[in-house]
Amino acid sequence: MHDLGNHHESDHDDYDDHDDHDDHDDHEPPYEDIIPEITHVITPEEAILYAQVKVLKDFLRSGNNEQIEIILSDKPNFLTVSASYMCMCGCSMPTTPFETIKSAIVPLDTVKFLINKNYMSSLQMCELLYESLCWSGARSTDIMDEITIKNSYIDYLIETIGENYPELLKSYMHDREDSDYTVPFIIAVLYGYESPEKIIGWFKRLLHYGCKVEQTSHSKDGDTAKEQTVIELAVKLRDPEFVKYCIDLGADVNKFKYEERYHCFGENIALRMLKRNATTKNPENIIKITQILQILINHGLDMHYVNMFGQNIADYVQIFGWNYTSVQSIIVGVVPTGIINESVNDFFKAKS
Secondary structure, three states, rough: OOOOOOOOOOOHHHHHHHHOOOOHHHOOOHHHOOOOOOOOOOOOOHHHHHHHHHHHHHHHHHHHHHHHHHHHHHOOHHHHHEEEEEEOOOEEEEEEEHHHHOOOOOOHHHHHHHHOOOOHHHHHHHHHHHHHOOOOOOOOOOOHHHHHHHHHHHHHHHHHHHHOOOOHHHHHEEEEEOOOEEEEHHHHHHOOOHHHHHHHHHHHHHHOOOOOOEEEEEEOOHHHHHHHHHHHHHHOOHHHHHHHHHOOOOOOOOOOOOOOOHHHOOOOHHHHHHOOOOOOOOHHHHHHHHHHHHHHHHHOOOOOOOOOOOOOHHHHHHHHOOOOHHHHHHHHHOOOOOOOOOOHHHHHHHHO
16 A cells, blocks of 8 residues: 655754853854764675676666676576665665666566566566556656556556466565555555556456455554555546446445544545545536445445544535535435534544
């Protein structure tokens, strides 16, 4: 899953205690005080290894398969060899040739070459597919063709893994050390930033090879309330036909109640959809959101559900400005009048 990390505000209270400073405190700090602390010294052996790794990385970028073959025929596992270099801040940074491939700056023909020569394992193929799906449509380098290259990886790898390792494609769960979740491909594809048309196309190819809409991300602490579902992510694409497609295949609109999801205010699918789209209420989006909500209702959405503040969908219609739209018209008579708690209303809007 995409992890956003925890952002901590710096505590500057200590600076308030320095009112009685002498004139020396106004001077610029000595030059040596602003030189980055060197936390690691690169040894000659490490320097040689990094130079070798860099040569392979350069050949990968340029698509020089002949030179890549010379290196990997002698050192078949060199794609995953980690070498360190000194960054500008003075710390040691590890890198591998495989990281260059995951950056989507290696031509597809070279990726095919590595796979056909068995220099890339099936698990590495899965890792590359996962990264490409999660970051589809996004650029992380100044390479103009990065998005196109990434998309070509996805098209090729879905077919290649699906044809040669179908069970692996269905069961693979990406497990990154710094993540709280393990994530299947059917969820990863919905993390992407590409157009809904491309994402839905890849989604259907994954289903063709055996992935299931019932699959969810798994929280490593075992808390199912933190897991993400296909239908939850599908709603974000604002494509009514795709939402219905997922439901018809077995996606459960009420799978998780989210009572423990305090970072999401205990919201269900419908509440989150109305909040997330509060600032995108052009006529086309209003129609799409109305259609999606009607589909969810038709397929058993719990319309009496309330969030951690006791607010239901009628409250959200008012809080997020959906009153006097077609959204309000379809909940009239379906849910009771909202029970907006004014003491939390301002807090709730500010936090969202």
